[in-house]
Amino acid sequence: MATMVNSIRERTIAENSMVILLQGLQGEVTTVDLKNESTARGRVVSVDAFMNIRLEDVLYRDRRGQLTQLQDLFITGRNVRYVHIPDHRDIMKTIEGQLAKIHRVRNFGGEGGGRKEFAKKSKSDFPKKYQSVSSPPLQTALPNSFYSPRG
């Protein structure tokens, strides 16, 4: 699967918005509608937190309908209008899978050593509810900035 973004800032931005769903579509063939009325259909290589999308093996149709084949296409996030999501992808599972990846990266390095995203003085100092950060929840709880039907 595609590697994780390295920047903490990008991870946090992605984790708290719906871009994370687009990041979960990496490897899928999708159509992206741009703001300039053109469309690009290709395989998603990567999507970053700012919705910049990189596609490969692209069929680009401009607003007049003229088709162009492109090997590699980079679309700035601000130029995206729609992203068509393939039918066979379950949205909640995709989002939960991406969140699990982020939590895994955050906890990488073990409890004692390794670099942590949040510097903690010691585990015992903090009340219990903040310690939930260090152990990933077994049932993925979406951050509260996600509003989606439960169950």
Added chain:
Amino acid sequence: MICRGHITAFCRRCTLPHLKTRFPQIWQPPHRFVNDADSNIMADEVEQQPPTNTVEEPLDLIRLSLDERIYVKMRNDRELRGRLHAYDQHLNMILGDVEETVTTVEIDEETYEELYKSTKRNIPMLFVRGDGVVLVAPPLRVG
């Protein structure tokens, strides 16, 4: 530069690092004001901000329309009607079974009268970028 927030490393809104990330020694957990007066702050396993059922801000009104059919007016004379599956603070939305209507105005050369044309298309599942959204409403009832 820091942001006076708490849990995450960077603020969701201003994307500046939080006090906790930058100066972990002087950071103190913020006081938590929980919704019901009965439960005290030491309640175990309380998540960051449990989803409340009260309507507090305009985005909460959209939360009431989750899994319902909605009408979205967008920029460039576009309208979407679909089932709202998810949204975020930017109004990026996931819509299912969506019908997009694009309205164009053609002006007759001789008579100069305006002819309104609309083009529709159906898309099974669509991700909409929030900066194109103008308004969100329940679907308009005809008549």
